[in-house]
Amino acid sequence: MRRKMVAGNWKMNGTASALTELGNLAYSCKSAKAEVVICPPATLLYRAANVCVDSKVDIGAQDCHSATYGAHTGDLSAEMLHDAGASAVILGHSERRANHGETDDMVRAKARTAIAAGLTAIICVGETQDQREAGKTLEVVRAQLAGSLPDDTSGTNVVVAYEPVWAIGTGKVPTVEQIAEVHNDLRASLVKRFGGETANAIRLLYGGSVKSSNAKEIFAVAHVDGALVGGASLKAADFAPIVAALDASD
Numbered sequence: 001m002r003r004k005m006v007a008g009n010w011k012m013n014g015t016a017s018a019l020t021e022l023g024n025l026a027y028s029c030k031s032a033k034a035e036v037v038i039c040p041p042a043t044l045l046y047r048a049a050n051v052c053v054d055s056k057v058d059i060g061a062q063d064c065h066s067a068t069y070g071a072h073t074g075d076l077s078a079e080m081l082h083d084a085g086a087s088a089v090i091l092g093h094s095e096r097r098a099n100h101g102e103t104d105d106m107v108r109a110k111a112r113t114a115i116a117a118g119l120t121a122i123i124c125v126g127e128t129q130d131q132r133e134a135g136k137t138l139e140v141v142r143a144q145l146a147g148s149l150p151d152d153t154s155g156t157n158v159v160v161a162y163e164p165v166w167a168i169g170t171g172k173v174p175t176v177e178q179i180a181e182v183h184n185d186l187r188a189s190l191v192k193r194f195g196g197e198t199a200n201a202i203r204l205l206y207g208g209s210v211k212s213s214n215a216k217e218i219f220a221v222a223h224v225d226g227a228l229v230g231g232a233s234l235k236a237a238d239f240a241p242i243v244a245a246l247d248a249s250d
């Protein structure tokens with residue numbers, strides 16, 4: 001049985017004043033079933049972890065370096081993020097793939113380091129609008145999945161987030177059939193590569209314009225184990241109903 005998960009990606013938003021809203025969010029998200037992880041900017045990790053210490057909300061980071069330490073000015077290691085209070089890290093988000101040229105190989109190397117540091121690696125895959133229109137969605141997502149996941153996963157330490165690039169921050173959401181098609185295919189690829197036991201322990205999140213108004217129908221799709229939420233994770237009033245919808249799903 002996979003534990004459901006909602007992860008909130010704050011991206012490059014939030015200074016100390018956002019910690020009050022995080023406190024509200026931690027107070028209003030009392031999910032019994034789901035693991036709830038908020039990923040603030042790295043500057044807030046330590047303080048965010050303290051705000052959430054007695055709550056059911058865990059704290060995650062948005063990226064890490066693939067090396068464990070060394071001459072990498074401006075970068076952060078997985079161990080540092082763990083030390084600051086993170087229990088998870090988002091890797092290979094499409095904004096990092098596009099803005100920082102991150103390749104599947106880089107994402108896989110980061111995931112290995114993150115897992116070794118005790119973090120859950122939330123690995124993102126997803127096609128662009130052009131790729132979908134060219135009928136290449138499954139081909140693209142399969143290749144990203146194959147290249148970005150390390151071989152030595154236990155299943156529970158890796159989460160895959162399917163995030164169509166064209167759905168991120170746009171208000172456009174794929175149909176439930178489109179989500180089902182990709183999630184089924186992801187599960188099948190995982191079973192082929194890792195075997196049933198490990199593959200069935202890997203959670204598959206959907207991400208891209210998830211809101212309280214569409215969460216219920218998305219969570220009803222087979223092989224959707226939760227969501228990676230951007231914009232709607234910044235406010236407790238927007239995020240708590242998404243967590244509640246996941247709690248209410250089968």
Ligand code: PGA
Binds near residue numbers: 209
């Ligand atoms: P969005 O972002 O929910 O604002 O579309 C999702 C993401 O980028 O993870």
